[in-house]
Amino acid sequence: MAKVLVVTSGKGGVGKTTTTAALGAALAQRGDKVVVVDFDVGLRNLDLVMGAERRVVFDLINVVQGVAKLPQALIRDKRLENLWLLPASQTRDQGRTDRGGVGKVIDDLRSRFDWVICDSPAGIERGASMAMRFADEAVIVTNPEVSSVRDSDRIIGMLDSKTVRAEKGERVEKHILITRYDPSRAARGEMLTIEDILEILATHPARHHPRKPGRAARLERRHAGDAVERGWRARTGLYRRGAAAVRRDRRHAGAD
Helix, strand or coil: CCEEEEEECCCCCCCHHHHHHHHHHHHHHCCCCEEEEECCCCCCCHHHHCCCHHHCCCCHHHHHCCCCCHHHHCEECCCCCCEEEECCCCCCCHHHCCHHHHHHHHHHHHHHCCEEEEECCCCCCHHHHHHHCCCCEEEEEECCCHHHHHHHHHHHHHHCCCCHHHHCCCCCEEEEEEEEECHHHHHCCCCCCHHHHHHHHCCCEEEEEECCCCHHHHHHHHHHCHHHHHHHHHHHHHHHHHHHHHHHHHHHHHHC
């Protein structure tokens, strides 16, 4: 029976879709049979990342509604024979996904694959909750910024309360993936450190991906000079206050 893994975050633009495609390809290269499922109904991008945008005929909503059978909607990757894509609809809305229909599709995928990787839309609305609903494990993608980490903390709360496993009293195994991390900026207090993020989220990282500085970043660093030096203490205080705010949110949520 396959494992269902959701790649999620509260904030958009942190790298969920890229992570989904990369994980799917890596597992397929290892020899596992993998399907990646795009849950971002109306704003699909996973097909673009995987180079399958011109091969989409049927989508997730078609299968949920019975318009198409699952094998008709699955797209096999041209480079990796063990990797498939189930795309999202580009024209329909999220209201057309119901728990029962999605659950049946996930059960069908479990019987056919070793891994079912769900690419969640950003936020905490219906699409995101549906993507995580049937998950056994979760990768929470975050940037080292207070707003991104704060949103990720909310997602962790949803994984612990709004999934099938949570309702059965079971645990969804969670991993943190930190993207756009720059150790030198973290050392200057310009972004949260890995330790800050783990303290806020109370979990362990899958990996952190350093940001590779391009020409614009190098020029910015060159001309920042004294301004960075003058402002680092103020920024450090800002991030520490932000981290404290996230911890207060968690305490209040627990009290409720």
